[in-house]
Amino acid sequence: MNADVIIVGAGPSGLCLARALSGQGLRITLIEKQSLEELSAPSFDGREIALTQDSVGLMKELGLWGNIDPHAKSPLRDAKILNGNSNFSMNISHQLGKHQELGWLISNHLIREAAFKSVQQAIHEHHDITILPNQKVTNVRANNQIGIVNLEGGIELKTQLIIAADSRFSETRRMMGIAAEMHDFGKNMLVCCMSHEKPHEHIAWEWFDYGQTLALLPMNPDPVTGKYRSSVVITVDAQENKLLMEQSSEEFSKGVTKRFMSRLGLMSLISTKHSYPLVSVYPKNLVASRFATIGDAAVGMHPVTAHGFNFGLLGVKTLAREIIQAKQAGLDIGNSDLLLRYQSRHRSQTRPLFLITRLITDIYTKESHPAKLLRKLLIHAGENLRPLKRVIALSLSGSR
Numbered sequence: 001m002n003a004d005v006i007i008v009g010a011g012p013s014g015l016c017l018a019r020a021l022s023g024q025g026l027r028i029t030l031i032e033k034q035s036l037e038e039l040s041a042p043s044f045d046g047r048e049i050a051l052t053q054d055s056v057g058l059m060k061e062l063g064l065w066g067n068i069d070p071h072a073k074s075p076l077r078d079a080k081i082l083n084g085n086s087n088f089s090m091n092i093s094h095q096l097g098k099h100q101e102l103g104w105l106i107s108n109h110l111i112r113e114a115a116f117k118s119v120q121q122a123i124h125e126h127h128d129i130t131i132l133p134n135q136k137v138t139n140v141r142a143n144n145q146i147g148i149v150n151l152e153g154g155i156e157l158k159t160q161l162i163i164a165a166d167s168r169f170s171e172t173r174r175m176m177g178i179a180a181e182m183h184d185f186g187k188n189m190l191v192c193c194m195s196h197e198k199p200h201e202h203i204a205w206e207w208f209d210y211g212q213t214l215a216l217l218p219m220n221p222d223p224v225t226g227k228y229r230s231s232v233v234i235t236v237d238a239q240e241n242k243l244l245m246e247q248s249s250e251e252f253s254k255g256v257t258k259r260f261m262s263r264l265g266l267m268s269l270i271s272t273k274h275s276y277p278l279v280s281v282y283p284k285n286l287v288a289s290r291f292a293t294i295g296d297a298a299v300g301m302h303p304v305t306a307h308g309f310n311f312g313l314l315g316v317k318t319l320a321r322e323i324i325q326a327k328q329a330g331l332d333i334g335n336s337d338l339l340l341r342y343q344s345r346h347r348s349q350t351r352p353l354f355l356i357t358r359l360i361t362d363i364y365t366k367e368s369h370p371a372k373l374l375r376k377l378l379i380h381a382g383e384n385l386r387p388l389k390r391v392i393a394l395s396l397s398g399s400r
């Protein structure tokens with residue numbers, strides 16, 4: 001065997017799993033198509049990731065939290081949900097949970113950088129992780145005895161367990177013949193960072209407007225100018241997204257100020273703009289013979305409920321625990337019972353919210369007269385249903 005575990009994809013999920021398995025007497029190989037330079041200093045990709053308190057706890061255990069500059073960690077105190085052009089909002093307060101804040105916001109590229117650093121620290125300590133950068137997987141196959149991974153240059157690697165962490169459009173998952181339920185929402189999300197005149201009070205906004213969905217994720221003030229700063233997410237159809245992407249900084253800033261009805265005063269673009277197609281993915285199976293999926297390859301969430309990477313970390317925790325227990329008991333770490341237990345647990349932890357998210361987005365993007373009425377009714381009912389708000393707050397602030 002060339003490795004006990006081969007992880008395809010050194011995104012945040014693949015890196016966290018490698019870190020979680022390190023120090024257990026396992027030989028781990030991480031295969032990544034990006035270069036070592038890109039992995040060690042990832043560039044800004046527009047995404048601001050809302051992390052639950054449970055995720056923060058796991059990031060602390062894995063050493064990522066301490067690798068992130070404190071000013072880059074922005075507390076998410078409360079959240080509000082708005083509908084259409086009304087000022088009425090459903091409010092989720094941190095007071096319904098167990099912490100001073102619902103969760104934390106951190107830029108995705110900084111999470112990637114911190115995860116890579118913690119893998120480097122693990123390599124330094126345990127010498128059990130090999131990173132193969134600039135490598136593309138061309139084939140994977142497995143049977144009861146062995147897993148085999150082929151790389152572009154003709155190299156063939158043998159392992160006990162192959163793990164796909166290669167994004168929601170996972171080629172590895174496809175190569176293993178696992179079908180996936182994919183839903184293309186026919187929209188794109190534009191994400192960028194903006195400064196604004198009025199304070200955000202560390203409240204996140206999810207605004208199901210007519211013809212567009214807007215989100216505002218509160219960041220700490222700009223360290224250079226001291227101005228209020230937020231990550232802005234604009235979900236529109238592909239054509240409108242293209243126009244927005246092409247607009248000059250001035251034109252874009254003016255337009256976004258108007259989209260937000262000047263509720264935060266004048267807004268100004270202070271970063272590059274990034275666009276992502278809105279596609280959610282749920283595979284029919286999360287595992288196969290000597291094969292498991294994690295991260296977005298296992299559950300490709302719609303970002304509106306901010307759970308993609310949170311579920312990624314949950315999967316890392318569940319799978320790592322199974323593998324480590326098997327290793328400690330002297331069992332085969334790729335045995336099918338172990339993989340099926342992981343699948344069953346991860347499905348039950350993720351499937352309900354995956355389906356609820358789909359339902360919410362279906363309802364809140366419809367614009368017929370009855371749909372508008374239903375949207376209004378639901379948001380008013382939601383605001384008055386304290387138990388529901390408490391469930392939402394606890395799902396963010398977590399059980400710790």
Ligand SMILES: Cc1cc2nc3c(=O)[nH]c(=O)nc-3n(C[C@H](O)[C@H](O)[C@H](O)COP(=O)(O)OP(=O)(O)OC[C@H]3O[C@@H](n4cnc5c(N)ncnc54)[C@H](O)[C@@H]3O)c2cc1C
Pocket residue numbers: 008009010011012013014031032033034047048049050051108135136137165166167168171172189191276294295296297303306307308309310311312
């Ligand atoms: C706009 C937006 C906002 C989001 N907001 C939130 C949020 O608030 N909260 C939250 O929890 N989540 C959020 N998410 C989701 C979160 O970004 C993802 O869940 C997370 O980045 C997935 O990490 P990953 O490691 O599974 O996959 P990825 O980040 O996609 O990494 C996959 C890695 O695999 C590599 N790779 C791919 N194919 C191959 C191959 N064949 N061979 C070798 N390497 C390969 C890639 O280069 C990459 O490094 C958001 C997503 C978007 C788009």
